[in-house]
Structure formats: C-alpha cells, structure tokens
Amino acid sequence: xxxxxxxxxxxxxxxxxxxxxxxxxxxxxxxxxxxxxxxxxxxxxxxxxxxxxxxxxxxxxxxxxxxxxxxxxxxxxxxxxxxxxxxxxxxxxxxxxxxxxxxxxxxxxxxxxxxxxxxxxxxxxxxxxxxxxxxxxxxxxxxxxxxxxxxxxxxxxxxxxxxxxxxxxxxxxxxxxxxxxxxxxxxxxxxxxxxxxxxxxxxxxxxxxxxxxxxxxxxxxxxxxxxxxxxxxxxxxxxxx
Amino acid sequence: xxxxxxxxxxxxxxxxxxxxxxxxxxxxxxxxxxxxxxxxxxxxxxxxxxxxxxxxxxxxxxxxxxxxxxxxxxxxxxxxxxxxxxxxxxxxxxxxxxxxxxxxxxxxxxxxxxxxxxxxxxxxxxxxxxxxxxxxxxxxxxxxxxxxxxxxxxxxxxxxxxxxxxxxxxxxxxxxxxxxxxxxxxxxxxxxxxxxxxxxxxxxxxxxxxxxxxxxxxxxxxxxxxxxxxxxxxxxxxxxx
Amino acid sequence: xxxxxxxxxxxxxxxxxxxxxxxxxxxxxxxxxxxxxxxxxxxxxxxxxxxxxxxxxxxxxxxxxxxxxxxxxxxxxxxxxxxxxxxxxxxxxxxxxxxxxxxxxxxxxxxxxxxxxxxxxxxxxxxxxxxxxxxxxxxxxxxxxxxxxxxxxxxxxxxxxxxxxxxxxxxxxxxxxxxxxxxxxxxxxxxxxxxxxxxxxxxxxxxxxxxxxxxxxxxxxxxxxxxxxxxxxxxxxxxxx
Amino acid sequence: xxxxxxxxxxxxxxxxxxxxxxxxxxxxxxxxxxxxxxxxxxxxxxxxxxxxxxxxxxxxxxxxxxxxxxxxxxxxxxxxxxxxxxxxxxxxxxxxxxxxxxxxxxxxxxxxxxxxxxxxxxxxxxxxxxxxxxxxxxxxxxxxxxxxxxxxxxxxxxxxxxxxxxxxxxxxxxxxxxxxxxxxxxxxxxxxxxxxxxxxxxxxxxxxxxxxxxxxxxxxxxxxxxxxxxxxxxxxxxxxx
Numbered sequence: 001x002x003x004x005x006x007x008x009x010x011x012x013x014x015x016x017x018x019x020x021x022x023x024x025x026x027x028x029x030x031x032x033x034x035x036x037x038x039x040x041x042x043x044x045x046x047x048x049x050x051x052x053x054x055x056x057x058x059x060x061x062x063x064x065x066x067x068x069x070x071x072x073x074x075x076x077x078x079x080x081x082x083x084x085x086x087x088x089x090x091x092x093x094x095x096x097x098x099x100x101x102x103x104x105x106x107x108x109x110x111x112x113x114x115x116x117x118x119x120x121x122x123x124x125x126x127x128x129x130x131x132x133x134x135x136x137x138x139x140x141x142x143x144x145x146x147x148x149x150x151x152x153x154x155x156x157x158x159x160x161x162x163x164x165x166x167x168x169x170x171x172x173x174x175x176x177x178x179x180x181x182x183x184x185x186x187x188x189x190x191x192x193x194x195x196x197x198x199x200x201x202x203x204x205x206x207x208x209x210x211x212x213x214x215x216x217x218x219x220x221x222x223x224x225x226x227x228x229x230x231x232x233x234x235x236x237x238x239x240x241x
Numbered sequence: 242x243x244x245x246x247x248x249x250x251x252x253x254x255x256x257x258x259x260x261x262x263x264x265x266x267x268x269x270x271x272x273x274x275x276x277x278x279x280x281x282x283x284x285x286x287x288x289x290x291x292x293x294x295x296x297x298x299x300x301x302x303x304x305x306x307x308x309x310x311x312x313x314x315x316x317x318x319x320x321x322x323x324x325x326x327x328x329x330x331x332x333x334x335x336x337x338x339x340x341x342x343x344x345x346x347x348x349x350x351x352x353x354x355x356x357x358x359x360x361x362x363x364x365x366x367x368x369x370x371x372x373x374x375x376x377x378x379x380x381x382x383x384x385x386x387x388x389x390x391x392x393x394x395x396x397x398x399x400x401x402x403x404x405x406x407x408x409x410x411x412x413x414x415x416x417x418x419x420x421x422x423x424x425x426x427x428x429x430x431x432x433x434x435x436x437x438x439x440x441x442x443x444x445x446x447x448x449x450x451x452x453x454x455x456x457x458x459x460x461x462x463x464x465x466x467x468x469x470x471x472x473x474x475x476x477x478x479x480x481x482x
Numbered sequence: 483x484x485x486x487x488x489x490x491x492x493x494x495x496x497x498x499x500x501x502x503x504x505x506x507x508x509x510x511x512x513x514x515x516x517x518x519x520x521x522x523x524x525x526x527x528x529x530x531x532x533x534x535x536x537x538x539x540x541x542x543x544x545x546x547x548x549x550x551x552x553x554x555x556x557x558x559x560x561x562x563x564x565x566x567x568x569x570x571x572x573x574x575x576x577x578x579x580x581x582x583x584x585x586x587x588x589x590x591x592x593x594x595x596x597x598x599x600x601x602x603x604x605x606x607x608x609x610x611x612x613x614x615x616x617x618x619x620x621x622x623x624x625x626x627x628x629x630x631x632x633x634x635x636x637x638x639x640x641x642x643x644x645x646x647x648x649x650x651x652x653x654x655x656x657x658x659x660x661x662x663x664x665x666x667x668x669x670x671x672x673x674x675x676x677x678x679x680x681x682x683x684x685x686x687x688x689x690x691x692x693x694x695x696x697x698x699x700x701x702x703x704x705x706x707x708x709x710x711x712x713x714x715x716x717x718x719x720x721x722x723x
Numbered sequence: 724x725x726x727x728x729x730x731x732x733x734x735x736x737x738x739x740x741x742x743x744x745x746x747x748x749x750x751x752x753x754x755x756x757x758x759x760x761x762x763x764x765x766x767x768x769x770x771x772x773x774x775x776x777x778x779x780x781x782x783x784x785x786x787x788x789x790x791x792x793x794x795x796x797x798x799x800x801x802x803x804x805x806x807x808x809x810x811x812x813x814x815x816x817x818x819x820x821x822x823x824x825x826x827x828x829x830x831x832x833x834x835x836x837x838x839x840x841x842x843x844x845x846x847x848x849x850x851x852x853x854x855x856x857x858x859x860x861x862x863x864x865x866x867x868x869x870x871x872x873x874x875x876x877x878x879x880x881x882x883x884x885x886x887x888x889x890x891x892x893x894x895x896x897x898x899x900x901x902x903x904x905x906x907x908x909x910x911x912x913x914x915x916x917x918x919x920x921x922x923x924x925x926x927x928x929x930x931x932x933x934x935x936x937x938x939x940x941x942x943x944x945x946x947x948x949x950x951x952x953x954x955x956x957x958x959x960x961x962x963x964x
Contacts, residue, residue: 491903493902493903493928525901525902525903526901526902526903538902538903540902540903541903543811543812543814543880543903543905544812544814545809545810545811545812545905546812560809560810561805561806561809561810561933561935563809564802564805564806564807564808564809564810565802565805565806566805567805567808567809568786568801568802568804568805568808568832569786569801569802569805570784570786571784571785571786571787571832571835572836573784573785573835573836574815574835574836575835591809591812594812594814594815594816595813595814595815595836639784660766660767661734661766661767661779661781662732662734662766662767662779662781662782662784664784664786672947675940676942676947679940679942680942683942687734690939691939691940691941691942692802692937692938692939692940693937693938693940693949694802694935694936694937694938695935695936695937695938696806696933696934696935696936697933697934697935697936698931698932698933699916699920699932699933699934699958700932701917701920701921701924701932706913706917708934717940
C-alpha cells in the first residue's frame with residue numbers, strides 16, 4: 001500500500017509524471033490530479049484527472065530515477081552501471097562503497113541490490129542533492145557521506161569510484177576490500193584510466209579494463225539501422241583483490 | 242562460517258581452484274589440500290597444501306560461476322547480463338522469470354539480486370545441469386522449470402528471454418508482467434531481434450533495442466590499445482509494460 | 483598556373499573560403515579580396531585583402547569538395563568512400579560506374595583516381611547540381627548521366643551503388659563488370675543491405691559486407707577520449723565478379 | 724596483352740592462384756597449367772590445366788597484393804589504407820611520401836593512385852622485400868628508399884607514416900608538405916597516437932584523429948549478425964598543413 005510521502009510514477013497515454021503522494025493538486029494538460037488520493041492506493045491502481053483522464057499509479061524502479069532524479073552533472077549511464085554490477089557480481093549480501101556520488105543514480109541502483117551502500121561525495125551541495133534523491137527512492141540502506149573516500153573506513157565487497165582517481169584512492173580501496181572483493185573505476189578520459197590501471201596492477205590480483213560502445217538499433221517504416229547517438233561514455237577498470 | 246557441501250574458491254599465487262567443502266583430498270601442482278578441513282573455516286582464512294603452500298578460502302561471487310559453472314553451450318556474457326539488470330532496474334523486491342536457462346549463469350546472477358527467480362529450460366538435460374549449478378551457488382530462491390515459458394504462470398517484475406523468440410513468447414511475457422515491469426530479450430541474430438521488436442512494439446508502452454560492443458583495453462610495456470577480441474555478442478530488446 | 487574559372491581555397495588564420503578565380507570582389511571580415519588577381523597566380527601564393535590581411539591560395543583537394551560542394555542530401559562520408567576505394571582497389575586504370583550521384587562527392591573522389599567515371603542520377607535536379615560540382619572540381623573524365631543505372635552500358639572495373647538497391651540493379655552491375663571487377667553497395671539500412679547481399683551471393687564469386695564505426699579521438703587539456711559523435715553511417719557490401 | 728614476367732591471378736572454381744607469366748609448369752590439384760602460354764593472352768581469357776579444368780586469367784588489383792604479397796609483418800589493413808586515401812584526398816596529381824614500407828602493401832595502393840610515391844624503410848631486408856612486391860605490381864612510379872624518412876627531401880602532397888613516430892618525424896613531414904597537403908600517421912598504440920597528435924597540433928593547421936572499428940556482417944541460413952573478428956587495428960591522425 002502506498003504511503004504518504006512516497007514518490008510515484010503516474011503513467012497515462014503518451015505521458016508520464018513523477019509525483020509525491022501528499023496533500024496537493026498536480027496540473028496536467030489532461031486535467032488536475034488530486035495527489036492526496038494516492039496514499040492508501042496500490043501500485044497498478046488507476047487515478048483520474050478532474051476531466052476523467054486515467055493514469056496508472058506505479059512505484060518507480062531504479063530506471064526511473066535515472067530519468068527523473070534531480071541532476072548535479074552528467075550521471076553515469078545505466079549501461080555502465082550494469083557493467084559494474086555484472087563485473088563485480090554485486091549481490092544482496094554485499095557491502096558497497098561508492099565514491100563520487102553525484103546525483104546518486106549509481107548509489108540508488110546499488111542500494112536496490114546490495115545489503116548496505118556507503119556513498120562519498122566531496123561537494124556538500126551534491127551530497128545534499130543525492131541525499132534527497134536517495135530518500136525519494138525510499139532506500140534506508142544507503143548512507144551518504146559528505147567527504148573524500150580516503151576518509152572512509154570499514155570492510156567492503158565492492159568499491160566503486162566515479163571521480164577523479166589518484167593512486168591513493170586505488171590503494172585505499174584495496175585496503176577496504178575483503179579478499180575476493182572488487183574495485184570498479186569509471187573514468188571518461190584515457191589519462192585517468194591509465195592512472196587507475198597503473199595503480200591497481202601491482203597490488204590487485206586481477207585487473208582488466210573495458211569499454212562498452214552502446215548503440216541503439218532503431219526500426220521504423222524506413223528501415224532498421226543503428227542509431228547515430230552516444231558512442232563513448234567511459235572506461236571501466238575492474239580490479240579484484 | 243563455511244558449511245559442508247559449499248562450493249569454494251581456493252586462491253593461491255597465480256592459480257585458483259573451485260572445490261567443495263567435503264571429505265576428500267584435492268591435488269594441485271603445489272601439493273595436496275585436505276578438503277575436509279574447510280567446513281568451519283571463514284572466508285578469507287588460509288588453508289595450506291601438505292607442502293605448506295598457502296591458499297585463501299573464498300565464497301564464490303556470481304562472477305566466479307560464469308567462469309567455473311559447468312556449461313551447456315555459450316552462456317550470455319556478463320556485460321549483457323549487466324545490461325539486462327541495468328535496463329530493467331532489477332532489484333531485491335523483484336520476481337523474475339528467466340527463460341532459456343542454459344547452464345544457469347544468468348539465473349545465478351539474477352538470483353543473487355532478486356527476491357525470487359523462476360527459470361524455464363525446454364531441454365531436460367540442460368535444466369538438470371542448471372539445477373546443479375544453481376544448487377552449487379546456494380541459491381534457494383531460484384526455481385528451475387523444465388519446460389517452455391509459455392506454460393509459466395504468475396506475476397513478474399522482469400521477464401528475461403535468452404532463447405529462440407516467437408511472437409507468442411513476447412505476448413505471453415506481456416501477460417505475465419506487472420504494470421511498469423520489463424521484458425528483456427537477448428538475441429544474437431538480427432532476424433530474431435526483429436521478431437522481438439515487431440512483436441513488442443504494438444503492445445508494450447516503451448520498446449528499445451541496444452547493442453553493446455565491448456572491448457578490453459590492454460596495457461603493457463609495448464603500449465596501450467583496445468584488444469582485438471569479441472566485437473559482437475547479441476542485441477538486447479527492452480520493452481516496458 | 484591558376485586559370486580563369488578555377489575554384490580555389492583561400493586560407494587565412496582561422497578562416498577558409500571557397501572562391502572562383504574570376505572578375506569580382508569577395509568580402510570577408512578581414513577586408514575585401516580582388517578575385518580578378520587570382521588567375522595567373524600559383525598554388526601556395528599569397529593574396530591580400532584591401533586591409534593587408536594575407537590569405538594563401540590553394541587548389542582544392544577532394545576533401546575540400548566534401549566540405550564545400552553544394553549538397554542535395556546527406557552525402558556519403560569520406561570514411562565510407564575510402565572503404566569503397568580500398569576494398570575495390572580502385573586505381574588509375576579503372577573505368578568506374580557510380581550510381582546515386584547525389585551532389586557528386588563520391589564521383590569527385592573517384593574521378594580524381596580512376597581513368598573514367600560514369601555517374602547516374604535519376605533525379606534531374608540532383609544530376610544538374612552534381613554536374614556543377616564536378617565542373618568546379620575540373621574533372622573532365624567524369625560524365626553525369628541523368629537516369630537509372632539499369633540503362634547504363636559498357637564495361638567497368640568497379641560499380642558503386644549508393645541508392646535504393648533492387649536485385650535488378652545488382653544483376654545489371656554484374657553484367658557490366660569485367661572479370662575480377664568489383665561491385666560496392668552502400669546502404670544505410672539493414673533491409674537494403676540484405677537485398678544487396680542476397681542478390682549478390684548467388685552470382686558473384688566473393689561477397690562480403692562491412693560496417694565501419696568511426697570515432698574521432700579528441701585530445702584537450704581535460705584529457706583524451708573518443709568523441710561521442712556519429713556511430714553509424716551505412717553498410718558496405720563488396721562483391722567480386 | 725599480358726607480357727612475360729607479369730604477375731597474374733588464375734581464378735577457377737573455389738580456388739585462386741597467383742602466378743608469373745614465364746617459362747614453367749604450375750601444379751594444382753586440378754592438373755598442371757603451362758605458364759609459358761600466358762604471355763600474349765588477354766585478361767579475362769581462359770587457360771586450362773592438362774586435365775581440361777578451366778581458369779580465368781586476371782591482372783591483379785591492389786586488393787590482391789594485400790592477400791598475395793610476401794609479408795614482413797602485419798600489414799596495414801585495407802580499411803585503414805582507405806581511410807588514409809579518403810582523408811588526404813589522394814589523387815592522380817599527387818606526390819606521396821610513405822614511410823614504414825613494411826612489405827609495401829600501402830605503397831602499392833598509393834602507387835596505383837598517385838603520380839609518384841617515395842617509400843622509406845629503415846630495415847634493409849624489408850626494403851628489399853617491398854621492392855620485389857612493388858616490381859610484381861608493375862609500378863614504375865614507386866621508389867623504395869632504404870633509410871629513415873628524416874633523410875627524405877622533396878615536396879609532397881601527402882606524407883604517410885606507419886612506423887614508430889617521434890616528434891622529429893612529424894616536424895620533418897611538415898617541412899616536406901606543400902601548403903594544403905596532408906600528413907597521415909597510422910599508430911596501433913595510444914601512446915604513439917598521443918605523440919603524433921601532440922607533435923602535430925602546434926604546427927599544422929588542422930589536426931584530427933580517427934579510429935575505425937570495422938566489423939563484417941555475416942549472413943547465413945542461421946541468421947545475420949556482425950562477426951566477432953578484428954575490433955581494433957590502429958588510430959589514424961590526419962594533419963593538414
């Protein structure tokens with residue numbers, strides 16, 4: 001049952017809204033929706049505007065936070081988050097350290113999978129924004145720390161760095177990992193990728209670096225072809241302790 | 242604490258073994274390991290061969306099952322499993338239907354994340370092999386069904402198809418999905434990709450198809466360059482109800 | 483020595499103009515250039531605006547026509563033209579049939595290499611534009627034919643099709659090729675690629691199809707990374723008689 | 724008419740041979756071919772083995788030298804040679820300096836297009852092999868120089884470097900180029916690519932670097948899919964004076 005304060009998706013024909021279940025009215029070009037009617041409903045139920053236009057009420061999935069979360073910069077793309085999850089084998093028993101929180105999209109993905117996530121962000125205003133996005137995602141196992149991951153302590157199964165990486169960060173990550181645990185570094189530029197690889201190679205047991213060029217395949221009456229969009233996001237260095 | 246019957250990784254210098262914690266001896270070129278000593282130890286502990294060579298005892302992660310599980314064909318690559326997880330936003334509250342189990346590698350990944358996974362495999366000998374691999378992964382939330390997913394019933398958040406896809410499979414997947422849930426189809430060939438896209442387009446709310454070309458970046462004394470290995474695995478069609 | 487009527491590049495600091503050596507004045511934000519001074523000069527000579535700002539006078543290369551020729555649609559990219567040249571081994575002894583002239587960019591490239599080029603364009607207004615671009619490139623070995631290549635006769639070493647391809651076009655291409663000669667089909671969509679492949683496979687000696695994903699590598703003070711631009715242009719089917 | 728000493732392709736059903744038109748017998752599994760019958764024939768004519776099996780006699784094209792020339796290492800791929808031709812706009816009026824001849828495949832391609840090609844190779848045994856391959860290609864406009872391109876003099880429209888590049892090579896290339904001419908550097912490793920880019924950026928008017936990921940599209944009864952072969956060859960830096 002939906003509770004007061006939950007973030008919800010309202011899905012109608014060709015339109016989709018991200019709202020909060022609370023007192024208030026939400027205006028659309030199909031009429032006004034009474035948000036105070038949402039608490040107590042169930043996901044999949046229908047709500048109607050004052051003009052009678054129906055919308056389905058849905059609990060958001062991690063994919064929706066990538067689209068709707070307030071942003072503090074260019075977030076990591078889902079495909080790269082997926083590579084980190086797959087190459088580290090992230091799972092429900094894991095304790096994860098995430099650094100370079102940004103708007104918190106990766107932390108929200110990880111928090112939906114792992115037992116506990118600590119996410120570090122050096123810029124206080126980004127940490128505050130991420131905190132808000134994470135609360136909207138109703139994740140109580142994700143802890144935002146405003147500060148550098150060099151200050152982080154504890155034992156982790158996965159450390160994920162999406163920030164300007166120095167050898168010290170790679171070495172500290174090593175010291176925080178359990179045996180068999182994984183470091184994943186996301187770096188858009190080759191120079192930072194080289195830093196990550198060169199710092200990891202002498203201390204980690206296995207080190208690999210991947211790039212994933214994703215293309216959408218578009219299909220229409222004109223024909224089928226790969227789209228011409230985004231050809232590069234970043235490199236992912238995976239190091240196992 | 243490690244229990245009798247658990248599958249474990251033994252990690253030594255430049256070598257790695259996948260063993261079972263049970264009565265018996267395991268021979269390596271560095272000496273023999275007494276497996277009956279493993280139950281009762283903790284992950285991270287050290288075991289020694291009769292020659293005194295140390296190995297660290299680790300619980301396997303999903304990544305290890307990709308490498309060590311008995312195979313019944315070419316399994317889906319981790320990068321493609323990662324894309325499915327990311328594009329469906331798979332999470333700990335999810336009920337997942339997986340079809341085309343093969344050796345069970347994708348089901349093991351999903352079972353480490355989702356609340357419950359049902360996986361369907363039409364070839365009984367593959368279903369039996371997958372069952373064994375899944376038991377080795379100690380996942381009691383993954384249920385193997387020997388049969389076609391067209392017989393599957395229930396309500397799911399994610400349906401994943403890695404098999405020869407017909408329009409009937411796509412339509413049945415739609416009927417099994419909760420509102421907001423995702424279908425993900427993995428298809429190595431363009432013709433099957435077109436089948437998935439064409440069957441999904443008229444009934445699902447959002448349909449996209451991605452290809453992910455992964456390249457390893459190799460770095461050595463000679464220099465840094467993308468590797469010349471695997472350039473194509475398959476297409477991933479993502480359809481949201 | 484530059485002749486009256488030649489198209490020329492004027493290259494100054496951070497600016498570049500494409501002009502004709504003829505009576506007239508050419509205005510730039512660095513002053514006016516007297517075009518009638520150009521005939522009689524030599525490539526590499528300097529011309530100055532009335533404000534004394536220098537420009538170097540250059541004969542255009544095929545690459546310049548890609549940038550400066552009047553366009554009738556999206557022209558084939560140089561990288562794809564280069565693949566056609568390389569995979570057909572186009573050379574100075576060749577007679578080339580080009581169809582789907584468009585603005586004539588590929589014909590200009592081919593005309594700069596081959597002995598003779600016949601280029602067919604079914605839309606008369608495109609044929610007229612191409613004729614003008616080709617005259618500007620001072621190529622008297624390139625003949626524009628307003629019509630379908632199915633009407634073309636003769637013997638060719640290379641046939642290049644950048645148009646909507648039917649099996650009849652592929653079969654006619656075969657009949658026009660000398661033994662050992664090559665057909666190259668450029669097709670942006672998979673469906674047309676399949677048509678070309680399926681029509682060529684039973685009659686040509688060797689048939690291959692390539693896609694070339696080109697990315698620019700960008701390097702700046704921020705770092706080095708592949709650009710995120712154009713990831714797909716088209717497929718190139720190469721069939722040898 | 725075919726002359727004595729010419730290299731020729733003999734093309735039969737499912738087999739292809741590279742022979743010389745001279746005294747002698749050539750044995751195949753379809754019978755023996757009398758090579759002394761070849762001089763005086765015309766390309767496209769048929770020759771028969773002593774068992775009556777027919778072969779068509781063809782003059783080789785540049786593509787054939789890529790396949791049949793004696794190799795001294797891994798030659799540049801045709802697709803990369805094609806990119807160099809397209810991005811430099813190489814044409815029949817050009818004088819080309821090529822360095823890092825290797826077995827001479829790129830020089831043979833360039834010699835089939837440009838007016839004159841000088842190609843430099845520091846390893847004398849490679850220079851000798853290239854000389855032989857180039858003579859086989861009957862190109863009298865290609866001159867092999869055993870030595871470093873730093874010793875080369877003259878004026879060129881295109882300089883192509885496929886060798887370990889130093890800033891001195893890039894600077895010398897600049898000094899040899901006509902205004903508007905192009906330098907093209909082929910470098911498999913990122914480090915050498917950076918050297919080329921960093922040396923070219925301050926002195927050349929325009930500098931770009933491209934990578935071209937080529938994939939073959941394979942089509943069979945099983946279906947159509949990109950092949951999983953070669954995903955990386957090298958980077959191409961293009962600098963215009």
